[in-house]
Amino acid sequence: MSFTTRFAPSPTGPLHLGHAYSALLAHDMAHAAGGRFLLRIDDLDTSRCRSEYEAQIFDDLAWLGLDWPRPVLRQSERLPAYRAALERLWDMGLLFPCSCSRADIRAAVSAPQEGAPAHGPDGLIYPGTCRPKAPPSGAMPDMPLRLDMARALARLDAPVTFTETGTGPAGETGRITPEDMTGRVGDVALARPGLGASYHLSVVVDDAAQGITHVIRGQDLFEATQIHVLLQQLLELPVPLYHHHRLIRDSAGKRLAKRDDARAIATYRAQGDSPQSLRARLGL
CATH class of the missing domain: 3.40.50.620 (HUPs)
Structure with missing residues (x-):
């Protein structure tokens, strides 16, 4: 292409x-x-x-x-396309509903026993408050949904990798370990109230639909790329080349x-x- x-x-x-x-x-x-x-x-x-x-x-x-x-x-x-992708991940047992607000998450990760709050590419790293021990069953609910990162990684047959051609710190190849994804990214939000889908899900679905071969964007989004490549692999979508440029x-x-x-x-x-x-x- x-x-x-x-x-x-x-x-x-x-x-x-x-x-x-x-x-x-x-x-x-x-x-x-x-x-x-x-x-x-x-x-x-x-x-x-x-x-x-x-x-x-x-x-x-x-x-x-x-x-x-x-x-x-x-x-x-494009809401129907995002809904279809969410339902596929739900049927794979990789999503769970989460009613936590941003304030709830901030309070949980700021508790004295938790130490300093940790930030990832999706903001404060979700502490797992609503994550179930077993995948939810039944129809996908119409409420905020998160990706169960550990279960998602367990579904993959290959590591999460991508090719970087720009100024991203990974050089020519980005390779992310499961420890990176669970400890430094966490259970990212994929369906948000009032939006239908999060940025992470919508950008992946749309890039595939438009046949995007090269993603060119600012270096501030480099850390989010691991989320996008993970979703591409889970949804069996093409993985583009990535070029993260300097910021103005x-x-x-x-x-x-x-x-x-x-x-x-x-x-x-x-x-x-x-x-x-x-x-x-x-x-x-």
Whole structure:
């Protein structure tokens, strides 16, 4: 299959320089390989997504000189596909319902006997409060669901590995041990209330559906890749090549966020910057 990559922003705020770098890099790499660059809209969080931000995404990316096939894939239209993946994992005995709130988890892992709270790629590492001794039976409930990490790893015939071509700390090959996954990742959330699916599940299902061969994204998502490759193996989906690039930071070294409007693409456009000058600013 030819080189196919994607840029998948959430319409929850204006795109900033970090988004511009990631989108331009993915577009350039696809163009150089004679492949395809796709735009995907991550709009599962309907409480925060806004139509005006989505329109601005299209406008900013077009101003940068990017093009992509239409219509674009919107995650809000993909809920049946996520449900099917969840039901498959449920039938494998790998999911369990969890009613813990973030505050509950924070309180549990902050208890004096637990020591300092440990963070993983899914936030605070889940302490296993609702994890059952045996897989739940019956129909999959319509409530938050977590992956039983130990049982999931036991289902695999091969280790969780992936090829890294960017700046990720694993070098050329990422290999994750079961100890890494259970102790440093834990039982990640795959179905969240009001969203239908978590980022980890939706991105894996959508990458497979769109035939993504190369995932190009920021180094801040490197640690999440082990979760995604695990899900790909469990669901028997292709494992793309991964390219984690450097992050664009402010003068204090802090990673840019959407609330940092001073570095929004729209701000530079309003100041009279050209796409070429923005590329130069980003080292492209």
